[in-house]
Amino acid sequence: MSPVLSDCGFTSDVISIDHFFGTRQGPTGVQGSIQLGEVTSGLPSFPLIASLKQIHSTKIVVFDSPVEPGVMLDGEGDALLTNQPELLLVVRTADCVPVLLVDRKIGVIGAIHAGWRGAVGGIVPKAIQTCVERFGSDLTHLHVAIGPSIGPCCYEVDAPVISPLRTNYPDWVGVLQETTTNKGMLDLKKLIWHQVLASGISEERVERIEQCTHCRDDLFFSYRREGKVNGTMMSGIMLSAEIVSNTS
Numbered sequence: 001m002s003p004v005l006s007d008c009g010f011t012s013d014v015i016s017i018d019h020f021f022g023t024r025q026g027p028t029g030v031q032g033s034i035q036l037g038e039v040t041s042g043l044p045s046f047p048l049i050a051s052l053k054q055i056h057s058t059k060i061v062v063f064d065s066p067v068e069p070g071v072m073l074d075g076e077g078d079a080l081l082t083n084q085p086e087l088l089l090v091v092r093t094a095d096c097v098p099v100l101l102v103d104r105k106i107g108v109i110g111a112i113h114a115g116w117r118g119a120v121g122g123i124v125p126k127a128i129q130t131c132v133e134r135f136g137s138d139l140t141h142l143h144v145a146i147g148p149s150i151g152p153c154c155y156e157v158d159a160p161v162i163s164p165l166r167t168n169y170p171d172w173v174g175v176l177q178e179t180t181t182n183k184g185m186l187d188l189k190k191l192i193w194h195q196v197l198a199s200g201i202s203e204e205r206v207e208r209i210e211q212c213t214h215c216r217d218d219l220f221f222s223y224r225r226e227g228k229v230n231g232t233m234m235s236g237i238m239l240s241a242e243i244v245s246n247t248s
């Protein structure tokens with residue numbers, strides 16, 4: 001069992017950036033050491049770790065100045081963005097989609113937790129837009145990696161999901177395979193992929209890891225398969241001090 005999917009993610013270009021999509025085993029020094037909703041001090045490989053109390057929202061927390069370990073002003077939300085070095089941004093998932101983004105040119109990164117509520121609400125395009133507005137990212141420099149989540153093979157949804165999907169997302173037919181009346185198999189990763197492209201990021205800058213958390217019992221926890229108490233995978237990204245100094 002590999003601890004992290006370190007060879008996946010930002011593969012289409014030569015990008016040396018610390019990032020991982022976790023499996024049942026998180027990376028050493030992170031698993032078990034984070035306090036949700038806080039910035040935690042970590043080991044030398046990850047000096048500071050930021051994670052949120054995830055609430056299935058479209059709320060984004062931005063760190064644009066140096067941070068200290070301890071309680072955050074506002075520790076709830078589902079996306080983290082920063083231009084600060086040596087700060088590992090972590091999201092936790094177990095069927096929902098972890099999304100990582102990076103603008104290496106100006107030194108900005110993001111980690112997003114997107115379940116169906118967040119995805120349909122547009123948390124990923126909102127995070128991309130925040131990179132542009134808050135940090136001055138150019139869409140031609142942003143890379144996005146969409147991590148392992150429950151796949152369309154296993155994710156049957158019903159009216160409470162399908163109804164807002166139809167309302168908010170005109171291309172819903174392309175991501176939902178209807179099975180019976182008011183039921184269907186939803187492809188969450190494809191929905192997010194479409195949204196990222198619609199934001200103006202070109203296809204060759206978007207990676208999508210197709211592994212299904214529900215099918216791959218050997219690698220992943222799955223909320224649907226095991227129930228919510230069993231465990232979550234961590235995914236993270238960090239800017240090195242070297243990258244930040246090269247961009248300023």
Ligand SMILES: [Zn+2]
Binds near residue numbers: 150154213215
């Ligand atoms: Zn599956």
